[in-house]
Amino acid sequence: MSPEPEAIAIAGTAGCGSAASPALEARLEVDVRVAFDGFDLQVEQTVPAAGVTAVFGPSGSGKTTLLRSLLGFEAGSRGRIALNGDVWLDSEAGVAVPPHRRPVGCAFQDGRLFPHLDVEGNLGYADRRSTPAPGVAASITRDDVVDALDLGPLLDRRPGTLSGGERQRAALGRALLSRPRLLLLDEPLSALDRRRKAEIMPYLLALHPRFGIPTLYVSHAVDEVALLADRVLVLAEGRVQAFGGTVPVLEQLDLAPLTERFQAAAVLEARVNAHDDEFRLTWLDLDGQRLSVPRIEHLAVGESARLLVRSRDVSLATARPSPTSIRNVLSGVLVSLQQDESTAFAEATVDLGSHRLRARITRASAAELGLAVGSPVFALLKSVSLDTQAGR
Amino acid sequence: MNLPELGPLWLSLQLAAAATAVLLVLGTPLAWWLSGTRSRIKPVIEAVTALPLVLPPTVLGFYLLLLMSPRSWLGGLWVEVTDTTLTFSFTGLLIASVVYSLPFMVQPLQAAFESLGRGPLEAAASLRASPLDAFLTVAAPLSLRGFLTAAVLTFAHTIGEFGVVLMVGGNIPGKTRVISIAIYEHVETLRYGEAHTLAAGLLLFAFVVLVFVYVFNRRLPVHVA
Numbered sequence: 001m002s003p004e005p006e007a008i009a010i011a012g013t014a015g016c017g018s019a020a021s022p023a024l025e026a027r028l029e030v031d032v033r034v035a036f037d038g039f040d041l042q043v044e045q046t047v048p049a050a051g052v053t054a055v056f057g058p059s060g061s062g063k064t065t066l067l068r069s070l071l072g073f074e075a076g077s078r079g080r081i082a083l084n085g086d087v088w089l090d091s092e093a094g095v096a097v098p099p100h101r102r103p104v105g106c107a108f109q110d111g112r113l114f115p116h117l118d119v120e121g122n123l124g125y126a127d128r129r130s131t132p133a134p135g136v137a138a139s140i141t142r143d144d145v146v147d148a149l150d151l152g153p154l155l156d157r158r159p160g161t162l163s164g165g166e167r168q169r170a171a172l173g174r175a176l177l178s179r180p181r182l183l184l185l186d187e188p189l190s191a192l193d194r195r196r197k198a199e200i201m202p203y204l205l206a207l208h209p210r211f212g213i214p215t216l217y218v219s220h221a222v223d224e225v226a227l228l229a230d231r232v233l234v235l236a237e238g239r240v241q242a243f244g245g246t247v248p249v250l251e252q253l254d255l256a257p258l259t260e261r262f263q264a265a266a267v268l269e270a271r272v273n274a275h276d277d278e279f280r281l282t283w284l285d286l287d288g289q290r291l292s293v294p295r296i297e298h299l300a301v302g303e304s305a306r307l308l309v310r311s312r313d314v315s316l317a318t319a320r321p322s323p324t325s326i327r328n329v330l331s332g333v334l335v336s337l338q339q340d341e342s343t344a345f346a347e348a349t350v351d352l353g354s355h356r357l358r359a360r361i362t363r364a365s366a367a368e369l370g371l372a373v374g375s376p377v378f379a380l381l382k383s384v385s386l387d388t389q390a391g392r
Numbered sequence: 393m394n395l396p397e398l399g400p401l402w403l404s405l406q407l408a409a410a411a412t413a414v415l416l417v418l419g420t421p422l423a424w425w426l427s428g429t430r431s432r433i434k435p436v437i438e439a440v441t442a443l444p445l446v447l448p449p450t451v452l453g454f455y456l457l458l459l460m461s462p463r464s465w466l467g468g469l470w471v472e473v474t475d476t477t478l479t480f481s482f483t484g485l486l487i488a489s490v491v492y493s494l495p496f497m498v499q500p501l502q503a504a505f506e507s508l509g510r511g512p513l514e515a516a517a518s519l520r521a522s523p524l525d526a527f528l529t530v531a532a533p534l535s536l537r538g539f540l541t542a543a544v545l546t547f548a549h550t551i552g553e554f555g556v557v558l559m560v561g562g563n564i565p566g567k568t569r570v571i572s573i574a575i576y577e578h579v580e581t582l583r584y585g586e587a588h589t590l591a592a593g594l595l596l597f598a599f600v601v602l603v604f605v606y607v608f609n610r611r612l613p614v615h616v617a
Contacts (some may be wrong), residue, residue, distance in 0.1 A: 099517035105519075108514075116534055125519055126520075131520065
């Protein structure tokens with residue numbers, strides 16, 4: 001990926017998980033094994049069927065196989081899958097519900113819109129066949145979906161004439177109109193360039209708060225996971241590496257090898273302290289330290305904001321720097337310094353109290369500064385720019 | 393120039409239309425199964441389907457004749473049920489044509505279905521479409537070109553068959569004398585004028601059909617998944 005201007009991406013987390021408190025048994029039980037030549041997937045994890053759960057891992061980790069197994073497309077799946085007690089797969093009992101009888105909707109990576117139907121026809125295809133199951137999805141109407149995803153102008157267009165972003169919106173709409181009890185999103189942004197991603201992100205962020213369908217979001221991009229997910233299931237080489245809340249899981253150090261390829265980052269949760277109208281800033285409180293970012297319009301004072309800080313956008317200093325143009329300086333303690341002798345770089349982890357920050361610095365700098373584990377350091381977060389569309 | 397009887401032409405058209413209709417019904421599920429199966433007997437079925445392409449028509453006709461003769465189980469059963477013989481009848485010709493033209497229906501359809509990939513059908517299944525529903529509403533409309541090609545090839549191939557017809561049907565006016573047999577007979581009896589008219593007519597027909605197919609095929613939308 002090419003360097004990106006944003007050092008910090010921000011999403012409001014105030015609304016997450018607050019839609020209709022889930023019933024006690026609202027959970028997805030997964031205990032599946034899928035094996036084909038050279039690869040096997042073994043996942044045993046019960047996931048709350050509420051909010052957004054990210055399935056995160058590098059390519060080839062088995063994310064897509066897990067998703068296909070949930071959809072019923074992997075005939076070789078063994079084990080058990082049940083949503084809220086409804087069994088979809090129980091190979092010991094000889095139960096394998098065929099794909100078209102599973103109340104699960106999917107927005108595929110490539111959209112997979114029907115090319116012989118226009119967008120209206122694609123939506124109608126899902127609408128006519130959906131059997132409103134009891135639950136939040138029952139109340140979804142076509143007009144709701146068209147409105148939420150701004151599909152109005154696209155209705156009479158054929159998929160072949162849509163841009164990548166438009167196609168994904170239509171595919172999301174079609175999946176919603178199948179009124180599923182579980183919504184699977186398979187890397188909906190991966191086929192898009194940066195600008196298109198920024199176009200789709202607000203729709204994705206608005207999706208769960210508006211419709212409340214429990215969602216599995218498959219992705220290999222840390223920033224998407226950090227912005228969208230309430231919790232994360234980390235997969236690598238067909239095995240679950242970690243499962244838990246987004247912030248603690250993404251802070252876990254042993255994930256670094258998995259995430260590095262996709263830009264190591266830390267996720268911080270800060271509270272909105274005040275808005276500054278004169279300089280168009282929002283002041284945030286992070287464990288008693290102050291941060292300022294460009295004005296976040298959609299969050300009120302007291303609400304929490306989730307920040308994603310990429311390690312390459314963090315510099316370290318041993319003394320608080322004299323005034324610079326960098327506005328955000330956080331003090332902490334260096335808790336680890338991993339040097340990779342084969343490269344010029346080292347990865348430092350700074351403890352800020354209840355959060356950890358990672359910094360990618362050169363090994364030469366580390367040596368010149370005399371950085372040692374346990375010593376106090378100041379982390380400088382480079383220019384903070386906001387994706388103004390990252391939430392509404 | 394003597395005008396030939398047009399009976400053989402109508403008979404050929406009837407036979408080709410009937411064979412195409414029967415093969416659409418029988419060949420579509422067979423092609424669909426072949427395109428999706430991982431069964432170990434798939435190559436065997438494919439080979440059987442392709443046999444009429446490589447066998448001399450007389451060989452095929454010979455075995456079909458044996459199968460339909462009143463002394464075989466099939467021919468005998470037919471006589472018992474209908475009180476007529478299968479050989480030297482229009483029905484017998486139809487059965488023979490269906491066997492003979494089978495690959496011309498199945499192979500283009502199978503190719504069309506295979507080129508769909510699993511994407512559209514999986515999408516349909518994830519939207520609660522049953523397999524039959526998904527076939528009728530997604531696979532079939534996306535395979536229109538395949539259907540057109542298969543139907544035209546089957547029709548034209550049936551019109552042009554000669555060896556199998558001669559073996560199974562003989563040359564009975566109004567019942568089994570199709571156009572290719574009539575041309576042959578005209579040539580045998582040195583009535584070149586009539587042979588010319590029929591032959592040229594068939595040539596023109598084949599050309600017009602092919603032009604129609606290519607024009608129509610161009611107008612059909614190509615669906616890029």
